[in-house]
Structures are given as structure tokens and as C-alpha cells.
Amino acid sequence: MQLNPWALVGVGLVTAAASYLGRRTSQFARPTDDFLVARRMVRSRRNASAISGEYLCAASVLGVSGLVLKDGADALWYPIGFTAGFLALGVFVAAPLRRSGAYTIPDFVEARLGSAGLRRTSTCFVLALGLVYLVPQLQGVNLALTAIAPGAEAWWGPVAVIVLLVVNIVWGGMRAATLVQAFHHWIKLFALAIPAFFLCAVFLGSGGSGATGGLGDEAPPEFTEETTVTVRTDVVLHVGEPTTVHALDREPAGPRLWSPGVDYPVREGERLLFPAASDVPVVSDAATDNASWLRPTEDGDEVWWTYSVIVATFLGTMGLPHVLARFYTNPDGRAARRTTVQVLLLVGLFYLFPILLGALSRLYVPELLVTGETDAAVLRVPTAMLPGVAGQLVVAVLAAGAFTAFVSTSSGLLVSVAGMVATDLLWNRTRDFAIAVVVVAGVATAGAVVLPLDDLVHTVGLAFALAASTFCPLLLLGIWWRRLTWVGALLGMLVGGLGVLTAIGFHVASRLTGMDVPWFVTQPALLTVPAALLTTVIVSLATARRVPGDVDVVMLQLHAPDHLGFMRDGSTRSRSGGALDADASGRHRSL
Template identity: 45%
Template sequence: MVTDHSALPAVLAVVLVTLATLAIGTWGLRFSRTTSDFLVASRTVRPRLNASAIGGEYLSAASFLGVAGLVMVFGADMLWYPVGWTAGYLVLLVLVAAPLRRSGAYTLPDFAEARLASRRVRAACSVIVLAVGWLYLVPQFQGAGITLHSVIGLPNWVGAASVATIVLINVVSGGMRSITFVQAFQYWLKLTALLVPAIFLVIAWIGDGAPHPVDAPNSGTSAELWTLPLSSGGHGLYLTYSLIMATFLGTMGLPHVVVRFYTNPDGQAARRTTLTVLALLGFFYLLPPVYGALGRVYADEVAATGRTDVLVLELPQLMLPGTTGDLLTALIVGGAFAAFLSTSSGLAIAVAGVIGQEITRGRLGRWRPSGITAFRTAAVVAVSIPCSMALLSPDLGVARAVGLAFAVAASTFCPLLVLGIWWRGLTATGALAGLLVGGTGCGFAVGWSLFNTPGDNWAGALISQPAAWSVPAAFLTMWLVSLATRRSVPGHVRRFMVRLHTPEGVDLDRG
């Protein structure tokens, strides 16, 4: 913990980021008038703005804080995290982006119902959206608590409650319209917050004549036992491949990512957005490994205590004590706070959109408010529940919880989207069976991993990283059950598939 005097720049940074976030969100409010504005910004967001917004919401606490800590402890093996998170957009570009936009859906449950003509599949998808969204939200709130406690000395609950409150104000004020501008701003803020200190720290390292990071001792081994390096043998090899599968395929199932493609004007814009996102993410992910490498030289105490998530926050003071370190820390704290706000905002909108639609459809009771009122009510639920979970649940590594969210998404929505978009034979029964197998199998493993320490054996490996078996199981189940129930393929499926794969501007009704 730093002194009160040295904490002043960090406090100021948090205040400025908060004020800027609220100001931009309030400015965007004037554009939000309809339910479509709140849910998908009336599908008018252009590729460059949308790409910046996606970068803002996608680069979460795990990207900003978690990756550097993992690289410090385990070295280059952990670079599979940023590689997988970035490459996931390449899979999304090739298989999903344009067809999903052409579906005309607002949410993943919308797409499932439109494709399979089944309310049961829609209900199952709604439950999974809540599970993935809340599992992803919890580490954002926890990361905010860790940041303010580490740098300013405030109790952990203050950071979590602050982020939840700010996000809720912005989301209920203007929905997707407001949040788009906020998240675009926050991407560039996060990039600056890591890039500028990294330059100073690398210069300081060169001037110090300190040992090369590769030659520095690896002083931490207990912070992230759930993911082992390749050098640990068969278990580690399995865990690495499972992690790659989860990050590569989980991106397309993240509700806050998918909803962004509904905001593009058309499928071509969705593809351009994805290409731009790949460039933005690729550049950003060059930076966390720099902090991890420097941490292997300068942050032995951080690694020894297992507090790897605070490495990025404490490294400037360790390398450049004094005013320079205080100012660089303040910039990083501002970027970290922006990371929590932007990702939480995107998740809150995605979850609130699903809950709000269920309210307006009358599935959560007899109360049937307007679309905007339902969305705002749902936003309160979407934010308050994971915030409470973050305050009550045991402390988790932020990269760990996010990695598990990717595994759940890869085991459920990935097979549903890939088969639903590219195979006419998918049936509602097959989809339900696959969601059940992938969701329950991966869900059990996630639940066990959150509250227990997996053993250093094959059973522990299979539970701590389930994607390598749960994703193939979900795909295989959907395929086999759909073949067994092929007579129940929806009658409209041929026309719907044509709609998904026909470029805009082609008149489907002609002839």
C-alpha cells in the first residue's frame, strides 16, 4: 500500500476517468430514443467506432491485470491467453460475424429462436447468457476492488460498488448508444495507460543493467495452479491445448461480444469491424507481456505472495520510486478503472437485453412494461447480482474466472452458432441436447474449480480446464441427436439459411 501523499495522483486519475465516463455517457443519451437504440444502437454503428468499442469492452480486467501476472509466474507459456483471445476474433470473422448480423436478431436467444423455431431453446440460451455474463462480470468487480485497495488503500468493496454504480448509471441512461461512445474512448485510454508507462519502464530497465527476464528466477508457483506450463508434462500439455480451444472458440459465445455485431449496419460492416478489432487487440496485447517480463526481474515479493494481479499496478513504484512512479501508477490505475467500466458496461447491456426481452414477453410474470422500462429494470438485476457475488465469493485470479467463462461459452454457444449457421440439419432437440451436455458438463467443472483446488493429476486437469472435452461433446451431441430427429427440422430453415449467407443488396423475393 502506498502513502496517502503518493496516492493522490491515483485518486485523481480514478475521479477523472469516472467523470469522463459519465460525461460521454450523458452526451450519448441524446441519441437514445427507442428500444432499438438501447439494445443495438439502431444498427447504425460504423466499423471503426464499433471496433474501438469492442476493443474497449473486450479488454477486461484479465487482459489489463491478469496476463502480466501469469507471464511473470509461468513465462512465455502464458502468452496463449492473449494469442487465443485475439485469434478468437479470426474464427468469429470467418464463421459467424456476417451471417449473425444478417439474421436480424437482437440477442443470442433471438437468433436461436429464429433459427430453430423453439421457445425451449430460447429459454436455455437465456439461462446460459446469464451464466456466462455473470461469471465474466464477477472478476471485473473484484479487479476494481483489488486496484483501489492496492494503490489507494480503500476496502475491496468500495471499488466493486463504485464500478457497479457508474456502469448502472450509464447503462440505464442511454443503453447501447451511450455505451458505444464510452467504450471507444476507454479503449484508447487503456492503450495509452499501458503504453506510456511501458516505455518508461523499459528505458529504466535498460539503464539499470538488470538481468534479462529469461535469466531471472521464476519465484512464484502457487498463484495459478489451475493452469500449468507445457514443461510440466502431459497434464500441462492437455491444459494448454484446452486453454487454446476455450479462448479460440469461446469468443463467439460471449454475449457482450456477439451483441456488438448486431449494431453494424450490415454483414459487410460486421466483417470490416472484426478485421479492425484484430489489429487493435493485436497491438494492445504486445504490452502486458512486457510488464510480466519486467516483473520476473523486479517483483519477486509480488510473485512470492501470490498477488500476481497487482503486478501492473505496483511495478512502476518498484522500478521508479518517487514522483515518476506515482504518476505512472496513476495513469495505469486510470486505465485499469476504465477496463472494469467498459467490460462491465458491455456485459450489463448484453445480460439486461436478454432479461428485458423475457420481461416484455411476459415470461417473468404478468407485469409487461415498455421495452425501455423493461431494459432499465433488467439492468439493475444484471449488475446487482454479480456485484453481490463479487463481494461474497472467495478471491479469484481475474484471468482464471474469465478463462472459465470462455470455456462455458465455447461449450454451449459455439456449437450452436457454428451448426446453426452452417448446417441445415440442426434441430431444436439436437440443440437442446448439446447445450445440456456442454453446459452441465462444463458448468460442473467450473463450479468445482471455483470452490476447490484441482489436484495435480489427470482428474484435476480435466476439471480445471474442461473445454478440450466439453466442446467436442457438445458438438457431437448436437450432431447425433439432430440426425436422430431429422424429421423435426424447421420448415423455414432453407429460406433462413439463404438469408444468413446472401450478401446485402440481393433481393431474396425476386423471382
Template identity: 60%
Template sequence: MWALVSMALVAAMTFYLGHRSSRFANTTHDFLVARRTVRSRRNAAAISGEYLSAASFLGVAGIILKEGADALWYPIGFTAGYLALMLFVAAPLRRSGAYTLPDFLEARLGSQRLRTVSTWFVVVIGILYMVPQLQGAGLAMTTLMPSAPAWFGAAVVTVIVTLNVLAGGMRAITVVQAFQYWLKLFAIAVPAFVLSAVFITGGGTETAGSLGSPDAPNFPNETTVSVQTGVSLQVRSETPVWAPAGAPNQMVWLPGYEYDIEAGTSLRFPAGAPVPVVEAATAENASWLRPSASGTEGLLSTYSLILATFLGTMGLPHVLVRFYTNPDGKAARRTTVHVLLLLGLFYLFPTILGALSRMYVPTLLMTEQTDAAVLLLPSAVLPGVGGQILGAITAAGAFAAFLATSSGLLVSVAGVVSTDVLRKGRVRDFRLAALLVALAACATAILLRPSDLSLSVGMSFALAASTFCPLLVLGIWWRKLTWAGAMAGICVGGGLVVAALASNVVSGYTGGWAPWFLEQPALFTVPAAFLVTIMVSLGTARSRPDDLNLVMLQLHAPDPLGFMRDRAVARFGKAEERVRLGKGRHRK
């Protein structure tokens, strides 16, 4: 009940702030880029609030619980991607005067066909990234209310986010996302400090063993585990078990075998028995503490993850659209520096909670629900009111993560759909696009199988790194890029990742046969996209745009020289809207 009350308060505050900010939104300029008046510090907090998604708040701790040292590359990559964004993209992208990512590509390369293709990739990336946010909301709701259907949390988040976006677009969600960053930082830092203090002083419940022990975590007391979804379990040493929990005779599970457990089965283990794990999890603490313990394939998968997260950030549409809201290129670069600080501070705490989860909630390694570790850890360490209050705080932060990221994704995709699919770019078109995108994302989240949140988001990063990253880096820094080369690169890179994604979905329903390079394809798809883009551009040199020199000057000239122009204002909205563009500014 504490957690449900805290989530209701977050929802109410989100709606209030969005409604209050939407009163100042009355033009398409407001809905798409918040009138380009958002200052560096507020924009940095808003970007961080938007970027810290379910994968960050829940997924990072969950995957550290399951995979250990190798999983540390997720928070490192999520943060370091902004360094590349700051060095190569942020300021020139803002100076382009574009409103959306396809708008920038058309401004640089002068191709309407490339703009159309990139529009659909923005839609795919946005929905692919939004799905795990909604699935995470469903996970949080079913964790707190086991009787609630899985779709309920996704529907609640969709309704709240859609109402805010329909009311004021980017102008409405900027303050909301900035507020939600500080809420998420508080909601994960306070439990991390309190639970760490309890562990250091020896208080709380008994642990499942020391992390320094080479053996697998064990059950400190006789424990009954209910399996909600069918799983295949394995052990590393002889493990006594009553299966099902009410069976009169005890069985012994042996290493080297897989034990298929049907949904709804309860298993009972005696005190001191090692914890079985699903196939993908790391059983022994010795392997959990050692990076790349799974051999060459694990090492290559890690390199692929690093490439996807480092380069994928600069291709995420909902991240890039926030830089269009800065007043100039200098402010965009300053915003990125602040984001690096805010993200680096936040990611300290999921790492701590992931390590504590392996000692206090190791049973999650059996149920494939490791993403719920942050929600269940406080009550596992501190039974009683204290643990419930800490759990309520983490639930509030998780709910804020779903709302903030979903809001940014919905705005970015709706902006592209309204200006490139519906064409007119009016406020009513933006609202229609937002409604259609929200319904599509919610339906997809309900229909697809839930998987680890960080792994799902990792595929979105791989798609962004294989499509828009080459186009942005080469488009800003390489004069020889042509629209034909960009078209070939985005189709090859994006096509390979979409094929890998489809194979993963099929694999999930047919026995999990997908190899590692289909789960983490960036190691192959990113170089392929760069190579194809460069080779085709060199072979189509005659199709370079005539205004290349002017565009490159606009991208790289210092802001005080005055070359920066908003290139598409005349297309959007009615004449009376353009008259009102100069009236009103964001409060500092």
C-alpha cells in the same frame, strides 16, 4: 493519491460521455442495438474497449509473471478468436436481423423452448464474466488503498456502469467503450515503453536477476514480505528466512516441503535469497522460459485453453451483441478485421510488462497477488514521482477496463432478460433487468473467492465455446441442425462446464484437489457438445423448421439483394417508439 485522482477522472469522463450519448436514446431499439447505425471503425474500437477486460489489462501480465511461456496462449487465443468469428459468424449473424443471441436461435430453429434455455445460459455466462471484472476493481482499490474493504472497488464500478446503462443502454455505452479502448492502449503502452527504456539503459532499481538465468528470481536486497491471505509456499533450493520477520533466529527452508503461512504474517529474507513461490507458480526461470514444462498434463491443459479461447469468443453474448449494431453484414465483417488489428496491437504490451514484473516484483509470486503486477511495477522500477505518475496511468487504464467490459456485459444480459424473461421488451423492462443483473453480479463478486483473473475469464470462454459456439457454427453452415439437437448440445456442453466450475469452487474451499481438466474443461466439453448436437439432429430430422430455405437465404445472401430484415421490431416498445425509429443517427 496520483492513482486515485486518475481513476476519479476516468470515472467522471465515463459518466459524462454516457450521459451525453444517452440524450439520443429514447426507444428500445436504441437501448438494445443503438439503432443499428454504428459504423465499422467506431464499433471496432467499442468492441475492443469492451473485450479488453480485467483479464487482459491485469491478468495477462500477472499470469505471464507466474507461468511464463505457457501463458502466452492467453493473448494469442483472445485475439485469434476474432478470426474464427470473422470467417464463420459475423456477417450471417448480422443479416439474421436478430436483437439477441436467443432471438437468433429462435429465428433459425423456430423453438421457444430453446430460446428460453439459451436465455439462462446467456445470464450465467454474462454474470460469470462480470464477476472477475468487479473483483479486479476490488483488487485495484485495495492495492492502492490497503485500508479500503475488498467490496469497495466492486461497488464503485457497479454504480457507475449501472447509471450509464440505465440512462441509454447500447447507445450510451458505444462512445464510452470506444474512448476507453484508446485510453487503455495509452495507459499500458506508455508504461511499457518507459519501463523498457529504463531497463535497457540500466536505470531504475536493481533487478531480481536475469531472465536468462536458469535459477529462480532472488531478493536483490534484504526484503520483508507481508502475506495478506493464507498461502502455502515452496522453494527449489535452501532458502534462509526469518519467520516471522521479527524472530531472533534465522530458519532455513528446504526444497521438497510446503510451508503454510497464515494471513497477516511478515517474512524477512536476506539479500540474494531465492524467492519462494506458491504451488501453482513456476519457480525457476529455466522452466518459466520453456513451454509445457509441466509435462503431459500441462500440454493437455494448454490445448484445452487454446480450444476455449479460439472458439469461446464467438459464443460470448456481450461480443456478439455489438455486431447487431452494424448497419449490414459487410460492415460487421469489416468491423472484425479492425478488431483483430486493435487487439493485436494492445496485447504486445501486457506481455512486456509481465516479463519485467518477474525481474522487479517477484515477491508477488509469494502472495498470490500477481494480478497486481501492472499496478505495482512502475513504482518498483522507478521509486519517486516518476513511478507514481506511471502507476497512476496504469491505474486509470485498469479502471477503464473494469468499466468498459462491465458495461457491455450488463447491456447484453439486460437485453436478453428484458426481452425473454420480462417479455415486454420495453425501455422500463430493460432498466429493471439492468438493475437486477448488476446487483446479482456485484453480490456474487463479493461472496466468491477471488482467483487469477485470466483463469476465471478462461472458464467463461470454456462455457461459451461449449454452448453457443456449436449452435452458431452449425446453425449458420449446417442445414440439418434441429432444435432438439441444439437443445441437447447446449445442455450437455453447458452442464459439463457448470459442473466443472462448481467443482472448482468447492475445491478452492477444501484444499485445492481439482485436477487440470476441471480447471480447463474445454478439451472435452466442446467436442462433446458438437457430437451430441450432430447425433441428435440426425435422429430428429423431421423437426427441421419449415422456413429453413428462407432463413438460410437471409443469412447468406449478399447485402445488396435486400433479404436482410429486422425480425423483432414489432415486438418491442409502444407504437410511438416505432414511429421514432427512423429519426436521428449516430454521429460518424
């Protein structure tokens, strides 16, 4: 790999443009409402672009293509679930949540159930979810920079990005973030769409087959010429058919015959030489041949894991704090629902292109199946298809899109999590918002540097599992079931949230030690979401006397049509328990 100066220029231009937009918008941001909910004046089309901008993260731009390269048909459930999650959000949550008038999830929890203890618990889980989601974004920064600037230190990319984000967010808060994230969405869309169309044209012009043959060939992909691969992280490799491999850094020297069904561990830094026409080995959890790559898995554990992914992605979207915070910025419930429909269109369109790039990657960069760096497929396939300056220019466009994914999602997460901390735990709202941004960003950056790198989509999938197991049951039952009690909500959140956090702990340990773990550790949502729902319902029924006395008034506020005037725009609660509310003229008064 060589330094790609065009990619660095592309990243620099996107960074400069985003910083300029954030700075210009921040000049008009003064009240607390600007920092937290952009004065609730963001219209549906801009808000849909902003939601898409911060929702389409590193896992969407790099991780989906990497999973398609590795797993084929089984990987398609991720983009399907990421998109379909907005359908459930729009049907069940978007409009009532906006009518609640809350700034944050803890605001909604206390307004609905009247429990300060439940509010503090939800605050802890918002923080945990934000950190789990932020870490893979910052690790994706390092992955992208390594692909375009080999030899770069592992820490400086995440640190540079987080400093940029903190400065932009502290200047302008939500109002600046809205315009920047809308800008980022369109940059990401065109940065993937244009190269995808161009590379597909090159592929069709070459006769519809890549360097390793065609995807319709049932045999494993092959190296068409003698190839040396340097493994950059510890991996375990499998082969689908007997394959001759030269381990250049092991004694005794000479060829070795690898057999199907055997684990072959390879350490970081080792070099493997593959003769021409030899089959491509794959990392242990990848499809070994194109026939299995094209078909969904039929293995029992893999099927259960797939169902767990479906549950996490379908239901997790409605529990993501940085997505829900966007609906507080709409003028009313109708605009919130209209925003969700537009997001469905934007996100569904976007995911077509990572899938195409992942399929092309299997044809042109099969060596990534050996090294385990499948998340870098988007940034490697252009130069494999187009050697020279043309390929570098395509990489530059894709790198700019990937970088905007890191920045926009991380920005949205920092704004929502820091806004919650400043609102619920601190005193001076504007100053404490800045302090919260710095603290959360610092912890996430340390985690990104210290923790081992996993597939970006798998890590983000754990964040979705945490959201689906905590806030999804709380929001669904809180909005649609009047018999919910704070005791049931609290215990359900603890059962689901602690279950997922325990699985995350075992997952990290498995990455550090190399031990095998069952499927429900890598994706526990199929177990934790039903457990959280059942616990919430059963305990609520057992504590029926604790149903809030004002439940009928609150439910009317959540579900009454906007034009009837029941919607209230509450603001952040003060330390003394009061809140700010807006009267018809837009002035704020203390309740």
C-alpha cells in the same frame, strides 16, 4: 504500500469523462432501438473500438501480466487465444449473424430453429455466462483499489463501480455505451502503451537487468537485499533450490531451511523474512526458476490444460453475448466482417504491452510470487523501478487504464444480458431494461464480494469455456449446417453448458477448501466442447424430421450477399409472439 493520490485522481478523471460522454449521448437516445442496437447505424471503425473497449477486460489489463510474471511462456496462450478468437468469429459468424436481423442470441436461436424451449434455455445460459464474466471484473476493481489505496474495504470498490455503470447504462443503453466503450479502448491502449515504453527505456538504461538479475539467468530470481514479505491470502509455496526462510510469526523463532519438492502452506497475514541473495519462493502453480519460466511446460497434465485453454479462447469469443451484440449494431453483414478485421488489429496491438509489463514484473517485484498477488503486478512494478513521484505518476496512468477495463467490459455485459432479459422475459422494454440492469448488477456484485479471488485470467477463461461449450456449437451449426434440429441444439447446449458449470462449482469449492482438483476442472473446454458438438450432431441426425420447414429461406437470408436485399432487421419479439421490423424508410411496423 502507501496511498497513491495521483492514481485516485487519474481514476476520477476517467470516470468523469466517461460519465459525461454517456450523459451527452443519452440525450439523443429515445426509441427501443437506441437502447438495444443503437439503431443499427454504428460504423465499422467506431464499432471496432467499442468491441475492443468492452472485450479487453480486467483479465487483459491485469491478469495477462500476472500470468506472464508467474508462468512465463505458458501464459502467452491466453493473449494469443483472446486475439485469434476474432479470426474465427469473423470467418464463420459475424456477417451471417448480422444478416439474421436478431437483437440477441435467443432471438437468433428461435428464428433459426423455431423452438421457444430452446430460446428459454439459451436465455438461462446467457445469464449464467454474464454473471461468470462479471464477477472477476468487479473483483479486479477491488484488487486495483487495494494496490493504490491500501486499507480500503473490500466491498466498496465493486459497489461504487456498479452504481456508476447502472446509472450510465439506464440513461442511454447501447447508443451511449458505444461511444463510452470506444473512448475506453483508446484510454486503455495508451494507458498501457506509454508506461510500457517508458519502463522499458528505464530497464534498458539500467543495463538490461532488473533487481533480481536477468531473465536469461536459468536460476530462480533472487532477493538482492533482506526483504520482509507479508502474505495477504492463504498460499502454498515451493522453492527450486534449498532456501533459508525466517517465519516471523511462528514458534520457535529462527531460520528454517525449505527444500525443493515440498509444499509450504502459509496463512493470510504471516510475515516471511528472506536474507539477501536468497531465492524467491513461488506459489505452487508457478514456475520455480527462469529456465522453466522461459520454456513451455512438458508435463502431461499441464499440456492437456494448455490445449484446453486454446480451445476455450479460440472458440469462446464467438459465444460471448456482449461481443455478439455489437455486430447487431452494424448497418450490414459486410460492415460486421470489416469490424472484425479491425478488432483483430486493435486487440493484437494491445496485448503486446501487458506481456512486456509482466516480464518486467518478474525482474522487479518478485515478492508477488510469494504473496500470490500476481494480478497486481502492473500496478506495483512502476514504483519498484522508479521510486518517488515519477513511479506514482506511472501507476496513476496504469490505474486509469485498468479502471476503464473494468467499466467498459462490465458495461457491455450488463447491456447485452439485461437487453436479453428485457426482450425475452419482460413486458415494457425500456422500463424493464432498467430493472434487468439493476438485478443482474446486484447479483454480480454480491458474487464478487462473497466468492474467493482467483487469478483473473483463469476465472475469465472459465467464462470462455462456457461460451465455447454452449453458443459456439449452436452458432456454427446453426449458420452452416441446414440439418440442425432444435432437439440436437438443446441437448448439445445442456451437455456442454452443464459440464462447464459443474466444473466451475468444483473449482469454487477447491478455492474455499484448498483441495486439489484435476486439470479439467480448472479448464474443461477440451472435454466439454467436443462433447457438445458431438451430441448436437448425433441427436440432430437422429431427429431429422424436426428440421424446420423454412430452413432454406433462413439459410438464404444468412448467406446471401447484402446487396441482394434478403437481410431483414427484425426487432425484439413481443409477448404475443410478434416482432418489429423496419421498412426501407426506417419506420418500424409490427409483423
